[in-house]
Amino acid sequence: MSEATERPGPGPGREPDPDAWERACAEDLAAENARRRAAGGPGEQPGSAAEELRKLVEAVADKVSSFQLPLAGAAAQGAVREIVEQAKAAALPVIERNPEVFDHLASAGSELLAAYRAAVTRQEARWTRDEPAHEPPAPREGEAKSGGSERIDLD
Template sequence: MSEEHPTAEERPTASDADAWAAACAEDLAAEQARRRQQHGTPPGSAAEELRRLLDTVADKLSDLQSPLLGAVAGPAAQQVVQQVVQQARAAVEPVIERNPDVFDHLASAGQELLAAYRSAVQTQEKRWTSRTADFEKDPEQGEDGGPGQRIDLD
């Protein structure tokens, strides 16, 4: 192979690139399948998770409204609950559609805030539980920190 200019036989062809892309895609799909089998399905994007949350809340409200609200408040209350769920979906769905990346950024920011909070709590716990030179007892002090008295038993 010539170091400066490859010959026509040495240059990659379009079919080589296609074969390489196909092999990479197959390897990626196999690895994703292996991970799904080993660890379960990974969570979706933050927007997808918000949709799933809305669906779950709507389902739970539908389950609750039948026995509880049906007996207590009647069909009018059931209608109100359904209307509120529909309005919430109507308000949130367009926002999710227009800005799916925003929810991913918010989820990342939430994770960063949680990590910062954990770090602050752990640092404070270390301060509370560690024995620093400022808080160690003087050997001449008693157990309660007050002046102690040595007793010679010999």
């Protein structure tokens, strides 16, 4: 079918719906999320960072809500459950609207961890070979030595 026959115009006397695209996208996103939740189960592969964060928020909220505090009364436990539900209601929409942000944050964290491991591995190799660390250059005449800080050589 051609594009014109698949999506006919608004027709005579009808205005186009300005929110149709937004609603269609929201429906598609909700259907995809429902499909992913239904497909999930034990032993599944880890999903995106946003999906994993959503699962973590829900698991923590469920666990905190299930605590039975012997010294707290029913009102205190109800207040804790209410706070947990409010936090969950605030966090989940942010995660759903911005999944790519959490993927980028996870990638950045992985890169930082790799850089840290490389620096530590190199320094450990120097220590085991008893190599002296590179000394920073002595301050020039007239320059005050910086107090309280030390140069850390990552090379």
